[in-house]
Amino acid sequence: MTNTAPPTADAQPAPGADDVAASAHRIAKVYGRGDAQVIALDAVTVDIPRGRFTAVMGPSGSGKSTLMHCMAGLDSVDSGEVYIGGTDLTKLKDKQLTRLRRDKVGFVFQAFNLVPTLTALENITLPMDIAGRKPDREWLDRVVDTVGLRPRLSHRPTELSGGQQQRVACARALASRPEIIFADEPTGNLDSRSGAEVLTFLRDSVTEMGQTIVMVTHDPNAAAYADQVLFLTDGRIVDTMQRPTAERVLERMKGFELPGAMAR
Numbered sequence: 001m002t003n004t005a006p007p008t009a010d011a012q013p014a015p016g017a018d019d020v021a022a023s024a025h026r027i028a029k030v031y032g033r034g035d036a037q038v039i040a041l042d043a044v045t046v047d048i049p050r051g052r053f054t055a056v057m058g059p060s061g062s063g064k065s066t067l068m069h070c071m072a073g074l075d076s077v078d079s080g081e082v083y084i085g086g087t088d089l090t091k092l093k094d095k096q097l098t099r100l101r102r103d104k105v106g107f108v109f110q111a112f113n114l115v116p117t118l119t120a121l122e123n124i125t126l127p128m129d130i131a132g133r134k135p136d137r138e139w140l141d142r143v144v145d146t147v148g149l150r151p152r153l154s155h156r157p158t159e160l161s162g163g164q165q166q167r168v169a170c171a172r173a174l175a176s177r178p179e180i181i182f183a184d185e186p187t188g189n190l191d192s193r194s195g196a197e198v199l200t201f202l203r204d205s206v207t208e209m210g211q212t213i214v215m216v217t218h219d220p221n222a223a224a225y226a227d228q229v230l231f232l233t234d235g236r237i238v239d240t241m242q243r244p245t246a247e248r249v250l251e252r253m254k255g256f257e258l259p260g261a262m263a264r
């Protein structure tokens with residue numbers, strides 16, 4: 001996306017285009033029925049630019065996690081298409097989807113999800129070990145150096161701080177050079193200093209290694225590390241912001257919480 005205008009319903013994504021790592025085209029997701037029905041995503045169309053850091057923000061219940069899960073192939077959509085690297089996820093069978101997720105997508109969650117009995121290095125290479133793939137040594141070295149954990153590689157998770165554990169989780173996501181990394185509140189469990197460490201690492205992996213990252217966050221300070229912010233309200237992308245600052249993001253978020261703000 002190149003401007004700050006909200007995308008229109010007619011906006012066409014460019015599936016598989018070189019500069020687009022992932023895209024959604026008019027995806028809808030509805031939970032429940034009748035009175036209990038919730039439209040979590042309402043015909044969302046969006047392109048995720050390759051080699052950029054995109055933050056997704058919005059009030060609680062606006063559909064951020066649902067959007068992330070649908071775009072990452074962790075949840076199905078009711079209608080519309082989702083593309084990762086030119087492949088339409090909605091056309092894949094379960095096995096193909098599992099393989100695509102394993103080979104092309106990295107995940108970082110609020111809970112670090114490290115295996116307590118394994119060292120930091122073993123945790124980083126675990127997904128590749130399970131997939132029977134040999135890590136690219138040069139790339140792994142670069143990831144380990146960027147993550148700044150070389151002296152801690154033989155430590156187990158309990159011997160690491162929360163920030164260090166999350167950096168291990170980020171390195172694990174990066175190690176297989178995925179097409180795209182989805183991060184859901186990666187700093188939600190961290191104090192502000194550790195959070196800043198993790199965000200700096202994510203930022204560096206985009207700037208220095210060309211990684212594509214989509215991050216759901218509630219925190220304007222975290223969003224300020226991104227290249228662009230998508231704002232969701234009531235299951236729709238209502239605005240985007242390029243080169244965000246924490247102050248501008250906070251101002252925009254305040255606007256969404258005012259009654260009638262959507263009509264402006």
Ligand SMILES: Nc1ncnc2c1ncn2[C@@H]1O[C@H](COP(=O)(O)OP(=O)(O)OP(=O)(O)O)[C@@H](O)[C@H]1O
Pocket residue numbers: 031032038039040058059060061062063064065066067
């Ligand atoms: N499994 C589910 N069953 C029923 N409703 C759901 C389910 N998952 C999400 N929802 C509803 O869909 C809407 C969007 O939820 P979602 O978790 O995507 O929002 P969010 O913006 O990530 O919220 P938060 O910031 O609080 O995590 C909410 O109204 C939520 O209650």
